[in-house]
Amino acid sequence: VPTLSCPGFRFAGVAAGIKSTGARDLGLIVAEGPAHAAAVFTRNQVAAAPVIVSRAALARSRGLVRAVVVNSGNANACTGAQGLVAARAMVAATAAAAAAPRREVLVASTGIIGHRLPMPAVRAGIAAAGRSLAPDLAPFADAILTTDRCSKTARRRARLGGTPVRLVGCTKGAGMIAPNMATTLTFVCTDAAVPVATLRGSLAGAVAATFNALTIDGDTSTNDMLLVLASGAARNPRMTAADRRTFARALTAVLDHLAVQLMRGGEGVHHVVTVRVVGARSHAAAATVARSIAPSPLVKTAIAGRDPNWGRVIHAVGYSGARIREEMVDIYFDGRCAAKHGLATDTPITELQRAVSRPKFRLCIDLNLGSGEYNIYTSDLSPEYVVFNREEYALTKQKASS
Amino acid sequence: VPTLSCPGFRFAGVAAGIKSTGARDLGLIVAEGPAHAAAVFTRNQVAAAPVIVSRAALARSRGLVRAVVVNSGNANACTGAQGLVAARAMVAATAAAAAAPRREVLVASTGIIGHRLPMPAVRAGIAAAGRSLAPDLAPFADAILTTDRCSKTARRRARLGGTPVRLVGCTKGAGMIAPNMATTLTFVCTDAAVPVATLRGSLAGAVAATFNALTIDGDTSTNDMLLVLASGAARNPRMTAADRRTFARALTAVLDHLAVQLMRGGEGVHHVVTVRVVGARSHAAAATVARSIAPSPLVKTAIAGRDPNWGRVIHAVGYSGARIREEMVDIYFDGRCAAKHGLATDTPITELQRAVSRPKFRLCIDLNLGSGEYNIYTSDLSPEYVVFNREEYALTKQKASS
Numbered sequence: 001v002p003t004l005s006c007p008g009f010r011f012a013g014v015a016a017g018i019k020s021t022g023a024r025d026l027g028l029i030v031a032e033g034p035a036h037a038a039a040v041f042t043r044n045q046v047a048a049a050p051v052i053v054s055r056a057a058l059a060r061s062r063g064l065v066r067a068v069v070v071n072s073g074n075a076n077a078c079t080g081a082q083g084l085v086a087a088r089a090m091v092a093a094t095a096a097a098a099a100a101p102r103r104e105v106l107v108a109s110t111g112i113i114g115h116r117l118p119m120p121a122v123r124a125g126i127a128a129a130g131r132s133l134a135p136d137l138a139p140f141a142d143a144i145l146t147t148d149r150c151s152k153t154a155r156r157r158a159r160l161g162g163t164p165v166r167l168v169g170c171t172k173g174a175g176m177i178a179p180n181m182a183t184t185l186t187f188v189c190t191d192a193a194v195p196v197a198t199l200r201g202s203l204a205g206a207v208a209a210t211f212n213a214l215t216i217d218g219d220t221s222t223n224d225m226l227l228v229l230a231s232g233a234a235r236n237p238r239m240t241a242a243d244r245r246t247f248a249r250a251l252t253a254v255l256d257h258l259a260v261q262l263m264r265g266g267e268g269v270h271h272v273v274t275v276r277v278v279g280a281r282s283h284a285a286a287a288t289v290a291r292s293i294a295p296s297p298l299v300k301t302a303i304a305g306r307d308p309n310w311g312r313v314i315h316a317v318g319y320s321g322a323r324i325r326e327e328m329v330d331i332y333f334d335g336r337c338a339a340k341h342g343l344a345t346d347t348p349i350t351e352l353q354r355a356v357s358r359p360k361f362r363l364c365i366d367l368n369l370g371s372g373e374y375n376i377y378t379s380d381l382s383p384e385y386v387v388f389n390r391e392e393y394a395l396t397k398q399k400a401s402s
Numbered sequence: 403v404p405t406l407s408c409p410g411f412r413f414a415g416v417a418a419g420i421k422s423t424g425a426r427d428l429g430l431i432v433a434e435g436p437a438h439a440a441a442v443f444t445r446n447q448v449a450a451a452p453v454i455v456s457r458a459a460l461a462r463s464r465g466l467v468r469a470v471v472v473n474s475g476n477a478n479a480c481t482g483a484q485g486l487v488a489a490r491a492m493v494a495a496t497a498a499a500a501a502a503p504r505r506e507v508l509v510a511s512t513g514i515i516g517h518r519l520p521m522p523a524v525r526a527g528i529a530a531a532g533r534s535l536a537p538d539l540a541p542f543a544d545a546i547l548t549t550d551r552c553s554k555t556a557r558r559r560a561r562l563g564g565t566p567v568r569l570v571g572c573t574k575g576a577g578m579i580a581p582n583m584a585t586t587l588t589f590v591c592t593d594a595a596v597p598v599a600t601l602r603g604s605l606a607g608a609v610a611a612t613f614n615a616l617t618i619d620g621d622t623s624t625n626d627m628l629l630v631l632a633s634g635a636a637r638n639p640r641m642t643a644a645d646r647r648t649f650a651r652a653l654t655a656v657l658d659h660l661a662v663q664l665m666r667g668g669e670g671v672h673h674v675v676t677v678r679v680v681g682a683r684s685h686a687a688a689a690t691v692a693r694s695i696a697p698s699p700l701v702k703t704a705i706a707g708r709d710p711n712w713g714r715v716i717h718a719v720g721y722s723g724a725r726i727r728e729e730m731v732d733i734y735f736d737g738r739c740a741a742k743h744g745l746a747t748d749t750p751i752t753e754l755q756r757a758v759s760r761p762k763f764r765l766c767i768d769l770n771l772g773s774g775e776y777n778i779y780t781s782d783l784s785p786e787y788v789v790f791n792r793e794e795y796a797l798t799k800q801k802a803s804s
Contacts, residue, residue: 113713318448
């Protein structure tokens with residue numbers, strides 16, 4: 001039995017020829033029966049056709065899903081009515097391949113924007129994937145990748161009412177922080193028996209603490225989708241309140257592990273930084289300050305240079321829009337105080353540099369005004385990041401002229 | 403008579419030793435009599451001591467200014483009560499050097515954050531500058547620079563009621579777009595006789611169309627300041643409505659020229675791009691969309707790669723927060739249509755590439771929903787930008803350990 005398996009689900013990942021590299025680019029998840037499902041979709045007003053189709057399908061089926069089809073290499077975004085026809089054709093082909101009702105099939109896409117899907121290749125790929133379904137998640141995890149350097153998976157075990165259950169998941173996306181995240185697709189499967197309403201509640205909490213701290217539902221891509229499926233194959237007893245907490249914790253742990261891999265796997269990322277704002281007047285104010293610091297190019301380039309530059313941090317605190325008091329602001333790099341009451345401290349610069357040099361560290365800002373807190377992930381901004389995103393061009397040009 | 407002179411004003415720029423490089427770092431502007439003044443200051447809640455002092459002075463003097471002292475190499479920001487004492491000491495020393503009342507002296511600083519000013523050097527520099535006052539603006543324009551590669555000046559002539567008047571100005575700052583602009587200091591002097599209220603009105607309009615499209619009063623530095631001084635030495639007649647329009651146009655032209663130089667002079671900037679949003683439901687909605695596109699690292703890296711990547715543009719339109727309709731969005735690169743009604747056009751990719759390759763081009767987004775318009779400047783994001791901002795560290799470290 002492969003490590004990345006989950007009773008009640010089979011997976012496939014094949015090379016359908018959507019990517020010119022010959023890499024896997026089409027994946028399927030098929031549940032034995034209708035799985036319970038909860039999902040978070042992008043809130044970008046420019047939503048890709050598969051997002052529109054899947055959001056509507058999930059609402060209609062009231063959270064029942066039998067199969068999911070995903071392609072990489074082409075986002076089917078900004079493709080108009082034709083794109084919707086293509087997404088629905090993917091659903092129909094998958095329903096046939098998985099012997100599932102069409103209304104219980106979801107579709108997701110990721111890749112370049114504004115180009116038509118090569119439907120003959122996609123259809124053939126879906127049929128081939130349908131023939132290669134197996135318990136191992138790994139080929140599926142590969143098939144959803146685009147610019148990722150490696151596949152990103154996570155698993156977790158838990159006990160619900162004494163019954164062991166498992167969660168397995170995978171994600172894709174380059175580690176860019178809001179408001180410019182690359183498309184993130186994330187899929188988690190569990191064999192736990194979880195009512196749809198409980199699944200939705202657990203997902204909302206888990207996403208707020210993990211992927212929304214990157215973020216997925218705010219200022220994001222046209223194609224973002226995060227889906228949790230529960231087969232119920234573990235046959236755990238009806239969940240108690242304690243079971244719901246256990247499940248929510250396990251789901252949060254899986255998503256956190258995937259989120260950190262997303263950050264670490266980002267193009268040219270050398271440092272994953274937790275920006276933690278405490279002492280804000282409210283949770284919302286803490287979020288406002290954290291979301292001002294995290295995407296700042298000046299903060300991110302300072303981190304790339306291993307520079308404990310608290311001046312750039314307080315600068316971003318000041319323009320965040322949240323009401324703050326400069327003379328109350330403390331700034332810490334991994335627990336070392338760089339600024340106290342808005343002024344430089346005597347902490348030796350070498351100690352601060354050591355903190356900023358770590359591949360993972362925490363930048364904490366205490367506003368000393370209340371009890372509002374918020375965490376968000378960010379990363380350094382390196383020349384490699386720019387080179388990578390500049391040279392994705394080669395791909396665009398190729399596709400645009402084909 | 404030097405080209406960059408303005409009757410009624412004398413200027414100086416000296417090396418006071420605040421910068422370790424020995425470059426000019428202290429500048430003075432001295433007016434023959436009390437000049438009329440209007441200013442825009444940063445809205446960052448973390449405002450540097452000189453901003454606090456100058457804002458209060460200008461309010462108290464009701465827009466009369468006799469002298470301005472500026473230092474570079476040290477921002478006197480995040481320096482607490484000590485910083486305020488230092489800023490007031492600069493005012494006092496300048497009042498003595500220029501034989502001006504203290505309440506008609508303004509002060510500005512730019513440079514590193516969180517370090518004390520070397521006051522003996524500053525005081526000696528002010529005295530030396532006072533002895534070297536002359537009609538030429540050029541030494542002053544040099545003295546306000548920090549990481550700029552060259553000084554940035556502009557001039558303009560106009561006629562008010564038949565009398566010729568002139569405007570000269572200079573600016574400093576590296577070309578970073580909001581919300582992470584480096585400190586911008588900008589000074590414009592005119593010999594026109596302009597009432598304070600008219601000066602304020604002209605400045606508000608001119609700034610909205612130029613520097614606020616980079617931006618100066620929103621999400622910005624601790625030290626930003628833009629000051630216009632009018633000596634009245636030209637003795638033009640009392641301004642008519644037509645004269646006010648003429649003067650506002652001239653001031654806007656000077657600020658636009660300075661703003662474009664700011665962008666062009668930015669670290670690693672190869673392309674200056676006007677992001678123009680038209681057809682929005684309102685002016686505010688147009689601004690929201692433009693301010694979403696302009697700072698996007700994915701849009702900016704695409705421009706660095708000369709990639710007419712309209713997918714990244716529409717993506718930023720979608721997450722801007724303004725209500726838009728994807729199927730109505732048109733995107734143009736220098737007049738060449740890349741996307742129409744949210745879909746790719748047949749415009750040859752080579753034509754679009756040619757537009758994006760220009761050192762200056764316009765990216766126009768037509769939302770086709772109304773008549774709201776907004777322009778904003780942005781630039782490409784190049785590896786050189788990151789290297790520069792990462793390696794500014796060397797300076798910080800040096801200063802922090804000195």
